[in-house]
Amino acid sequence: MSGSLSVIGLGPGNPETLTPEAAAALEAADALYGYGPYLDRVPARAGQTRHASDNREEDARAAAALRHAAEGARVAMVSGGDPGVFAMAAAVCEQIESGDAAWRQLDVAVVPGITAMLAVAARVGAPLGHDFCAMSLSDNLKPWELIERRLAAAAGAGFVIALYNPISRARPWQLGKAFERLRQQLPPSTPVVFGRAVGREQETVLVSELEKADPSVADMATLIIVGSPMTRVIARPGRAPLVYTPRFVEDGK
């Protein structure tokens, strides 16, 4: 079987953050699969087919790409950010495990990209400079009680927390509820960073505090970083503040 599937991270969205490895893998493909707006970021190439699908169709998209690769094509699946972080690589693996046995013989490669939390963190300083965790706030794929339990465990142990998929039309209350839960454990002044569409034209970055963090600031394109009790804000005259988490923790903290 000569077909292959590359699952490719496009990074935050600007071509300047697409790695040469990802650009080469996109160029080499016979067929591109992905969520429409991600596919739109990839320059057109003659002879390459495009198969756009909707946001919520990851399973069907992964299966279609695998079927196409199994026919002998070089197929590329595009993913925003990094394909391994709340994106298409896991969806592809799920289909390989449950699907046609022939799919296990395909040449499958994952090409990493700059995931949203790294892009947002870079914009404000180094909020992920110490131990941190990354969670999806979507309760489509896991129960809300588990999400609250994880938020409590992470905050209680001093992790900085990056929140993916914070809000959507179908999930309007989850982010507010998460802030409420975190306020039970973290100081009111804990820095909260909202990074929206970072790396793209519509980029906005807001630094707030947990006490007054407003969920309505966020949308589907927003990545949120909630600091730990160690996270600090450096005021700078005439410049945006820096937000960072020191590398060290003193004994007894």
Added chain:
Amino acid sequence: MSGSLSVIGLGPGNPETLTPEAAAALEAADALYGYGPYLDRVPARAGQTRHASDNREEDARAAAALRHAAEGARVAMVSGGDPGVFAMAAAVCEQIESGDAAWRQLDVAVVPGITAMLAVAARVGAPLGHDFCAMSLSDNLKPWELIERRLAAAAGAGFVIALYNPISRARPWQLGKAFERLRQQLPPSTPVVFGRAVGREQETVLVSELEKADPSVADMATLIIVGSPMTRVIARPGRAPLVYTPRFVEDGK
């Protein structure tokens, strides 16, 4: 003040994973600072000075780079992987907060890169496909008791765990102790991925299980991913297995 400091992520090490944004920032700099082996990865350019320092001298390196920038130079600080993840961006912020007030007026930018856990995850599938955390195992900057507490919290709440700085000559027992701690909570068959020098010539990737995970496999260039109870391994005839964590968790897990 016209000086600037860019803190630049080189990614895992191969030029194919350096973003165009990072390449441009390196090219534009008057002076490069960094740990020697990272500086060695950057192509030489006429008229650009280089200031290599040792592994354990982050504070002095950050201060020297800031002083140089405050004199009006365009300074670049290079960092392996992503500068915001257990790397130089936090060290620079620490110096800005505690150092010369003029440093707060400098143009400081962080340029993200592919951090080790993304590169290692990509090599084996999608082990970080669900909620995960990233921890440094170094007890140089925080007490070991806190590290154990965080390991327990993360494993107990179902996070996949990426371990940075797992071992060094001065810290020979910490990784073994971490595996011991995790064995108290996680199934013996939990997948453990050792990724060494991923993206470079000496790359090796090993998939093991928590029960038999051998700390001596790791060195300073190794990034380790310990799965959650949900993490799965897909055997493939004639190919390395895929390791992934499904996006979904059923109710009641």
